[in-house]
Amino acid sequence: MKFTDTQLRYLRTQPLGRLATLAPDGGLQNNPVGFTIDEEHRIVIGGHQMGRSRKFRNARKHAQVAFVVDDLASTNPWQPRMIEIRGTAEALTDVDPPMPGTSREVLRITADSIRDYGLGD
Numbered sequence: 094m095k096f097t098d099t100q101l102r103y104l105r106t107q108p109l110g111r112l113a114t115l116a117p118d119g120g121l122q123n124n125p126v127g128f129t130i131d132e133e134h135r136i137v138i139g140g141h142q143m144g145r146s147r148k149f150r151n152a153r154k155h156a157q158v159a160f161v162v163d164d165l166a167s168t169n170p171w172q173p174r175m176i177e178i179r180g181t182a183e184a185l186t187d188v189d190p191p192m193p194g195t196s197r198e199v200l201r202i203t204a205d206s207i208r209d210y211g212l213g214d
Contacts, residue, residue, distance in 0.1 A: 094204040095134045099212050100176055103162070104130055110162040112138060112200070114151035114182075124148050128160075129191045136160055136178060136202040139191040144198035152200050153184040160202055166211065174211035180204040 096104065113123045126148070129137045143149050152158060163175035183201045191199055 094180075094207055096130075096204075096207060100207065100209055101130065101134075103174065103176060103209075103212050107162045107164065110136070110138075110160050112148055113159040113161075114148050115155040115157065116147070116151055117154060122147055122151060127192060131201070134204070136180075136204075137191045138200040138202070139195035139198075141194065141196060142198075143196045143200070144186060149184055149198060149200060152182040156181045156183070158182045158200075158202060172211060174209075176207065176209040176212065178202060178204045179206045 108127060109125050110128050111123055112126045113121055116122050126138045126140065131137050140146060158180060160178045160180070161175060163173065166172040166174050180202045184198070185201055186198050188197055188199055190197060
């Protein structure tokens with residue numbers, strides 16, 4: 094699934110998102126993460142020692158994830174904006190780091206559904 098031009102513009106202005114994964118005990122884990130978007134419109138999440146993180150291990154065992162980016166365009170008047178991506182994560186190793194200072198492990202999310210609010214178009 095591809096992002097619209099409006100969604101891409103918004104995502105490219107935001108430095109952080111929140112990644113929700115399913116832990117082995119069935120509980121949810123939600124983490125703030127830095128991200129990039131690749132040429133195939135997939136969300137790529139890197140980090141320091143990503144391969145050792147719970148989010149990486151969780152996604153490796155259960156690939157269904159949710160990723161949210163949101164902010165407030167204004168507080169007066171109240172103008173929230175957000176995009177929610179639900180999809181399938183791939184836990185990849187030995188790839189070029191997506192951002193300076195990150196490890197060679199990444200999570201790459203392919204969207205199954207995309208929903209947004211307050212982005213304009």
